[in-house]
Amino acid sequence: MASQRKCRRFSSGWLFILGLAALREIQAAHHRHVGQFTAVGTYHALLELSAISFIDDIEVGSYNNADQQINIKIPWISKALGADRINQRRHLLVDHEQNFGWAIQLLSKNDTNYNTNHTAQLLADCEIDNGIKIKSHIHLIWEGVEYYRIDEEVGHWENLKPEVKKYQYILDGPFWTNLRKRYMNEYCVNLLRKIVGYSSLRDNVPPEVTVSRYVNPEGRIILSCTATGFYPQSILLQWEKNGELGVWGKETSSGILPNMDSTFYLRLTLEISPEYSGTGYTCVVEHTELKTPAVYPVPEKPTVEKxxxxxxxxxxxxxxxxxxxxxxxxxxxxxxxxxxx
CATH class of the missing domain: 1.20.5 (Single alpha-helices involved in coiled-coils or other helix-helix interfaces)
Structure with a gap:
């Protein structure tokens, strides 16, 4: 019986490890592209149009109508896309100036003062997993308030402000529908595939890990494991006690967040009852740059905030x-x- 229990525990452990490995592979193959367009203008004229493109939370390019040029932030992306594709993208953005100007004029036509500045925004995002598109959305925002959005998989505009529902027929028209589909396929999904298929957006960096232990005012023990400065963003943090994985208390996570230098940050905390000593706990970190899981023991005494x-x-x-x-x-x-x- 004892040997059977050991065998089951061994098998369960390996299944758990294989599942985590599969999860890491899925995360590593997952990428997201976000395009942010911001237009400022009056009823009479478009004053400014800017666009920023992010891939996996890293800024890769920008555009401003002042010079009508695309500024590539990472040099090798120009080689990955090629001059023709970048030029096509620039011409599309120049054409968008007229489209945004027309949209501002339409939405501000009831203003008493035609010289008032207005801001219109368009947010477009798409996601791929192993090169296959899994999500894509567009959000239309006026003066900081979202008016319309569409899930490309559903293919129907959702109106969020009743007072502008009368304009939905324009968005559903063949011209704007074809333009929307062309943009999302060519300049969001295909461009994303082209870039991530060429090279990594930055050098891989292992995480810097710190583990601390505190006692909150209620006397409960708070264990904290922080990983920062790592790339790519796929990472796994988990708690072990005396070498065994498990759920030992209330776990909370910050979620993977971007740092200013395009690396990532993750914090995992564990809250346990004061009757437990809090000893024997370790934070296990898995990341592609660590090669093997790294184990960081929790301090035996509470961390002093020096x-x-x-x-x-x-x-x-x-x-x-x-x-x-x-x-x-x-x-x-x-x-x-x-x-x-």
Missing amino acids: PRVLTVVIVLAVILLVSCAGAFIAWKKRKLCMTCT
């Missing part, structure tokens, strides 16, 4: 120094005045 204390001490020291300097200067001035008299 940086915050040190900051307070430094601030108080500076205040004291400035006060003393001010008092010395005032005393010096009084002494000079007494000498003069």
Whole structure:
């Protein structure tokens, strides 16, 4: 019986590990492309049109109608796309200037002041998994409020503001429908496939991991495992106790978030009851750049927040120094005045 239990536990462990490996492969093959268009204008004229393109939360290109040029942020992307495709994209953006100007004029025609500035935005996003399109959406936003959106898989515009429902026939018309489908297929999905199929957007970087232990005011033990600075974004953090995986308390996750340098951040916390000692816990981190899972033990004693204390001490020291300097200067001035008299 004991040997059967060990065998079942061994088999379950391997199935769990294989499942996690499959999950990592799926995540690594998943990519997202987001295009953000912002137009500012009055009833009479378009003042500005800007566009920014992101792939996997990394800015890859931008456009502004001031110079009508596409600015590629990562040099090798120009080689991956080719001059002809980039030029086609630039011509499409130039054509969009007229389309956005017309949209602003239509939506602002009831204004009493035709010189008022208005902002119209279009957000388009698409996702692929192993090269296959799985999602794509478009959102139309006026003055910061979403008016329409469409799920390309459904193919029907959803009206979110009743007062502009009368314009839906325009969006459903053949011209705008064909333009929408062309853009999403050619300039969102196919462009995404072309770029991610050519090279990685940046060098792979392993995570920097810190593990800490705190006690909250209620006396509950909070274990925290933070991984930051890693790329690609596929990563797995989990808690072990005495070498065994399991659910040991209330787990919360920040979700994978982007850093300013295009790397990623993830924090996993575990809250356990005060009757447990909190010893024997480790944070296990898996990432493509680590080659094998890395194990980080939780400190035996609560982590002391030294940086915050040190900051307070430094601030108080500076205040004291400035006060003393001010008092010395005032005393010096009084002494000079007494000498003069």
